[in-house]
Amino acid sequence: SRERYVETFHLVNEKFQLVFPRLFKGGQASLVLTDPSNPLESGVELLAQPPGKKLQSVTLLSGGEKALTAVALIFGIFLIKPTPFCLLDEVDAPLDDANVGRYNEMVKDMAQISQFILITHNKRTMEIPDRIYGITMEEPGISRVVGVDLKDTEKPLRVAS
Amino acid sequence: SRERYVETFHLVNEKFQLVFPRLFKGGQASLVLTDPSNPLESGVELLAQPPGKKLQSVTLLSGGEKALTAVALIFGIFLIKPTPFCLLDEVDAPLDDANVGRYNEMVKDMAQISQFILITHNKRTMEIPDRIYGITMEEPGISRVVGVDLKDTEKPLRVAS
Amino acid sequence: MRIKRLEIHGFKSFADRTVIHFGDGITGVVGPNGCGKSNIVDALRWAMGEQSAKHLRGAGMDDVIFAGSESRGPLGMAEVTITFKNDGSMVPPEYRDCSEISVTRRLFRDGTSEYLINRTRARLKDVFDLFLGTGIGTKSYSIIEQGRIGLIVTSKPEDRRSLIEDAA
Amino acid sequence: MRIKRLEIHGFKSFADRTVIHFGDGITGVVGPNGCGKSNIVDALRWAMGEQSAKHLRGAGMDDVIFAGSESRGPLGMAEVTITFKNDGSMVPPEYRDCSEISVTRRLFRDGTSEYLINRTRARLKDVFDLFLGTGIGTKSYSIIEQGRIGLIVTSKPEDRRSLIEDAA
Ligand SMILES: Nc1ncnc2c1ncn2[C@@H]1O[C@H](COP(=O)(O)OP(=O)(O)OP(=O)(O)O)[C@@H](O)[C@H]1O
Numbered sequence: 001s002r003e004r005y006v007e008t009f010h011l012v013n014e015k016f017q018l019v020f021p022r023l024f025k026g027g028q029a030s031l032v033l034t035d036p037s038n039p040l041e042s043g044v045e046l047l048a049q050p051p052g053k054k055l056q057s058v059t060l061l062s063g064g065e066k067a068l069t070a071v072a073l074i075f076g077i078f079l080i081k082p083t084p085f086c087l088l089d090e091v092d093a094p095l096d097d098a099n100v101g102r103y104n105e106m107v108k109d110m111a112q113i114s115q116f117i118l119i120t121h122n123k124r125t126m127e128i129p130d131r132i133y134g135i136t137m138e139e140p141g142i143s144r145v146v147g148v149d150l151k152d153t154e155k156p157l158r159v160a161s
Numbered sequence: 162s163r164e165r166y167v168e169t170f171h172l173v174n175e176k177f178q179l180v181f182p183r184l185f186k187g188g189q190a191s192l193v194l195t196d197p198s199n200p201l202e203s204g205v206e207l208l209a210q211p212p213g214k215k216l217q218s219v220t221l222l223s224g225g226e227k228a229l230t231a232v233a234l235i236f237g238i239f240l241i242k243p244t245p246f247c248l249l250d251e252v253d254a255p256l257d258d259a260n261v262g263r264y265n266e267m268v269k270d271m272a273q274i275s276q277f278i279l280i281t282h283n284k285r286t287m288e289i290p291d292r293i294y295g296i297t298m299e300e301p302g303i304s305r306v307v308g309v310d311l312k313d314t315e316k317p318l319r320v321a322s
Numbered sequence: 323m324r325i326k327r328l329e330i331h332g333f334k335s336f337a338d339r340t341v342i343h344f345g346d347g348i349t350g351v352v353g354p355n356g357c358g359k360s361n362i363v364d365a366l367r368w369a370m371g372e373q374s375a376k377h378l379r380g381a382g383m384d385d386v387i388f389a390g391s392e393s394r395g396p397l398g399m400a401e402v403t404i405t406f407k408n409d410g411s412m413v414p415p416e417y418r419d420c421s422e423i424s425v426t427r428r429l430f431r432d433g434t435s436e437y438l439i440n441r442t443r444a445r446l447k448d449v450f451d452l453f454l455g456t457g458i459g460t461k462s463y464s465i466i467e468q469g470r471i472g473l474i475v476t477s478k479p480e481d482r483r484s485l486i487e488d489a490a
Numbered sequence: 491m492r493i494k495r496l497e498i499h500g501f502k503s504f505a506d507r508t509v510i511h512f513g514d515g516i517t518g519v520v521g522p523n524g525c526g527k528s529n530i531v532d533a534l535r536w537a538m539g540e541q542s543a544k545h546l547r548g549a550g551m552d553d554v555i556f557a558g559s560e561s562r563g564p565l566g567m568a569e570v571t572i573t574f575k576n577d578g579s580m581v582p583p584e585y586r587d588c589s590e591i592s593v594t595r596r597l598f599r600d601g602t603s604e605y606l607i608n609r610t611r612a613r614l615k616d617v618f619d620l621f622l623g624t625g626i627g628t629k630s631y632s633i634i635e636q637g638r639i640g641l642i643v644t645s646k647p648e649d650r651r652s653l654i655e656d657a658a
């Protein structure tokens with residue numbers, strides 16, 4: 001319904017405006033309806049201004065800034081309406097160390113609400129999970145899984161049946 | 162001209178078939194003209210089979226495998242017709258440590274032919290350049306450059322004028 | 323409804339039966355390029371009813387059945403089972419008394435498909451209804467696939483709307 | 491024709507005049523997200539004659555002029571100069587006696603552009619002819635921009651042909 005979409009839009013926008021400066025350590029961002037008189041048909045414009053910089057088109061943002069802005073929006077939507085689980089496949093790939101750190105801190109907070117599954121190559125991100133599954137291909141072309149429970153003094157997790 | 166394109170196609174294909182197994186530590190790949198009777202209008206199909214795996218559509222390859230396959234093609238074309246410089250912006254982002262290592266070794270070889278400029282966040286890639294420029298934004302929104310000559314016992318490079 | 327575990331057999335590179343247990347908090351998945359991490363994401367989405375082979379990086383849906391390797395021949399069937407823990411939240415009435423709810427999807431080389439809920443044959447419609455009721459899998463912001471995070475910023479304003487509609 | 495140095499002033503985030511010397515072998519460029527690394531790539535392509543603002547991530551070409559920051563106002567002009575070392579290979583005849591060849595591009599806020607070759611006013615056509623003669627910048631495989639490497643594998647067969655045509 002129209003009211004519900006408009007209400008959700010404003011709640012998500014509020015949350016996005018809080019999450020962005022948390023991930024960027026400053027700056028500001030917001031969502032704007034391209035056609036406020038017709039919200040259900042309107043597009044959603046994205047304004048994003050990293051700390052200390054001038055507000056310009058989001059297309060001019062760097063690869064890492066674009067990824068982090070998108071993460072801020074996803075997390076903002078999630079915080080308004082959490083899903084039972086959230087699966088992120090290598091979203092940290094373009095991020096530098098400082099941004100990865102802030103991203104990881106937020107994931108730790110949100111993982112108290114829902115299950116988070118992070119696929120990553122990033123050494124820093126690998127420090128935050130409660131358990132890690134290592135996927136291997138010792139036999140070429142055949143995936144196998146080895147699991148380690150990091151909370152429980154690294155006891156192996158049963159994986160094969 | 163048609164002969165020149167066909168000749169280049171075959172030279173690039175030969176080189177690509179050598180570079181792919183070097184970067185993947187095995188496996189095979191090749192280029193195929195979709196319409197051999199009409200090469201100048203024909204598309205170029207890409208076949209790629211990582212070591213130990215079955216030949217399938219390239220769309221099924223992983224993110225890292227796709228990037229490394231593309232790098233193999235780019236390097237194959239470069240080796241047939243080198244350009245004075247080659248600039249690679251974060252192509253190593255999706256690669257794991259082993260693949261980054263083989264990619265770096267090939268860049269070192271090819272840098273004897275041309276200038277290579279690598280933009281990277283990868284700690285291993287940062288070990289191979291002859292000089293490194295660090296870009297900073299101490300004053301928010303304003304880029305500055307600091308250079309270090311790694312061959313010359315880390316003497317600073319003049320950057321600002 | 324939490325995910326308890328995911329069982330993958332014959333789906334993409336998971337030729338051997340594999341069980342992954344998801345707990346609360348954060349689960350990390352690591353490994354070299356091409357080892358099968360994103361294939362796990364595909365398995366999850368496939369079991370939740372994904373109908374587009376293209377969204378699973380395939381040309382046809384049979385691309386998800388293990389095609390063989392240097393050392394092994396292809397398999398004839400792909401099967402994925404998701405088992406949920408019934409934690410009381412958003413469970414459709416007919417499953418309210420089960421402590422666990424499992425959804426299985428099978429695909430055979432001849433193209434036939436089977437769906438099971440709690441080990442009993444079901445229709446695709448029943449699977450969709452189950453997920454719709456729980457809110458799992460129907461929210462596009464719950465799974466961010468590899469390489470797709472940047473699209474949110476570069477996409478058209480109309481495409482961004484669907485993310486917010488999913489939350490409404 | 492090797493690149494000796496790149497001078498950037500007022501282009502994107504390079505508000506202050508910056509000189510980067512490229513030597514032989516491998517030059518690394520590092521720094522945090524958004525600090526300006528890819529802007530250096532844009533500066534190089536712009537000085538080589540890039541006409542599409544979209545290919546430089548802008549909406550209009552004036553997007554490449556320093557727009558200001560929290561602490562500074564916008565500038566009125568962007569200028570990039572590439573200086574090449576004449577190493578004898580593929581140098582157009584009119585420049586054969588120069589040990590260095592420099593190409594400068596300027597853009598003013600009012601939309602006017604200037605091109606200079608060896609500090610002398612030139613037309614865009616002269617700049618294109620120079621680069622065409624040297625093979626620099628006209629080969630699409632010599633610059634791989636951020637996020638674009640994967641496209642080679644997922645692109646249509648027709649698009650891949652242009653890479654090989656560039657080498658022919
Ligand atoms: N039906 C199939 N049968 C056998 N192997 C398959 C099948 N479908 C896909 N694969 C293989 O799975 C591999 C891709 O796995 P996946 O995308 O999960 O890798 P990944 O671990 O995510 O790697 P990356 O870190 O590079 O993203 C490919 O090498 C592909 O050949």
Ligand SMILES: Nc1ncnc2c1ncn2[C@@H]1O[C@H](COP(=O)(O)OP(=O)(O)OP(=O)(O)O)[C@@H](O)[C@H]1O
Pocket residue numbers: 050053056060061062063064065094302501502503521522523524525526527528529530553554555556557558636
């Ligand atoms: N005309 C301009 N005036 C001022 N700043 C600009 C201008 N155009 C772009 N920028 C800024 O440049 C930054 C992007 O720089 P760039 O893409 O070079 O980053 P990067 O170092 O490559 O980062 P990453 O590692 O994330 O790829 C953006 O924050 C953008 O705001």
Ligand SMILES: [Mg+2]
Pocket residue numbers: 089223224225359360361468
């Ligand atoms: Mg992957």
Ligand SMILES: [Mg+2]
Pocket residue numbers: 062063064527528529636
């Ligand atoms: Mg960049």
